[in-house]
Amino acid sequence: MLDISDAALRFGRHELWSGLSLRVEPGEFVAVLGANGSGKTSLVRAILGLRRLSAGTLRVTGGPRSIGYVPQQRRIDPLTPLRARDVVGQGLDGHRWGLGRRPGRAELIGEALDEVGAAGFADLPIGLLSGGEQQRVRIAQALVADPRLLLCDEPLLSLDLRSQQTVTALVDRRRRQKGTAVLFVTHEINPVLPYVDRVLYLARGRFRTGTVEEVFTSATLSELYDVPIDVLRVNGRIVVAGLPAEAAHV
Numbered sequence: 001m002l003d004i005s006d007a008a009l010r011f012g013r014h015e016l017w018s019g020l021s022l023r024v025e026p027g028e029f030v031a032v033l034g035a036n037g038s039g040k041t042s043l044v045r046a047i048l049g050l051r052r053l054s055a056g057t058l059r060v061t062g063g064p065r066s067i068g069y070v071p072q073q074r075r076i077d078p079l080t081p082l083r084a085r086d087v088v089g090q091g092l093d094g095h096r097w098g099l100g101r102r103p104g105r106a107e108l109i110g111e112a113l114d115e116v117g118a119a120g121f122a123d124l125p126i127g128l129l130s131g132g133e134q135q136r137v138r139i140a141q142a143l144v145a146d147p148r149l150l151l152c153d154e155p156l157l158s159l160d161l162r163s164q165q166t167v168t169a170l171v172d173r174r175r176r177q178k179g180t181a182v183l184f185v186t187h188e189i190n191p192v193l194p195y196v197d198r199v200l201y202l203a204r205g206r207f208r209t210g211t212v213e214e215v216f217t218s219a220t221l222s223e224l225y226d227v228p229i230d231v232l233r234v235n236g237r238i239v240v241a242g243l244p245a246e247a248a249h250v
């Protein structure tokens with residue numbers, strides 16, 4: 001679904017990453033991790049076609065229209081005059097406000113709301129919903145057009161543990177049922193640990209790709225950050241000790 005080859009991204013003299021190659025197959029769940037400023041969002045923007053690579057190639061099967069996108073979580077103005085249902089509808093027809101709407105639109109929106117467990121608040125103004133509820137609506141918006149590739153940019157930020165589990169399980173179900181490829185940017189590996197096939201870890205202009213077992217080792221992270229780092233497994237969770245300040249939350 002996604003094929004990135006020998007890609008680089010630079011802003012002036014500042015190189016975020018280079019030599020980056022990544023293929024994401026249908027139904028695969030790839031997590032993208034890295035410190036603040038390591039270039040995760042910039043990678044998402046490049047895949048969306050909003051930022052040009054400085055070098056290399058990037059191909060999305062079906063083009064940008066086959067991508068579903070869950071943007072970084074931010075609070076929505078309580079006065080926003082849209083119902084949750086309208087926000088999901090924008091995933092089908094953008095912001096065209098009723099022009100060129102497709103037949104069966106209402107049913108598709110209803111199904112997407114049902115799938116994320118948001119039918120109960122479909123007709124409430126989006127700005128009045130809780131953070132977790134708004135996030136479910138954003139996911140319904142990203143899924144309603146049945147994308148081949150789902151890009152999620154930190155969809156778990158500021159969600160409580162239960163909402164994190166709901167969101168990750170939803171994404172996992174869709175990729176299993178429909179073969180949607182998933183690229184999931186996250187600060188924390190543990191909430192996605194049960195689902196992840198592979199990891200792309202960005203740090204200080206370098207990166208590693210591989211399974212969680214391959215990337216989350218003391219040797220690999222110590223080499224990426226150039227300081228001694230310990231990766232421990234505690235009751236099925238991954239605990240990383242010794243990360244530099246900019247990555248202390250990863």
Ligand SMILES: Nc1ncnc2c1ncn2[C@@H]1O[C@H](COP(=O)(O)OP(=O)(O)OP(=O)(O)O)[C@@H](O)[C@H]1O
Pocket residue numbers: 011016034035036037038039040041042043
């Ligand atoms: N248009 C731009 N011009 C110059 N620098 C930019 C531009 N966009 C992003 N950057 C810089 O590129 C770096 C990577 O930004 P990006 O948002 O991709 O990081 P990130 O890994 O998503 O970080 P975070 O975890 O904080 O969201 C940052 O240092 C940022 O300041």
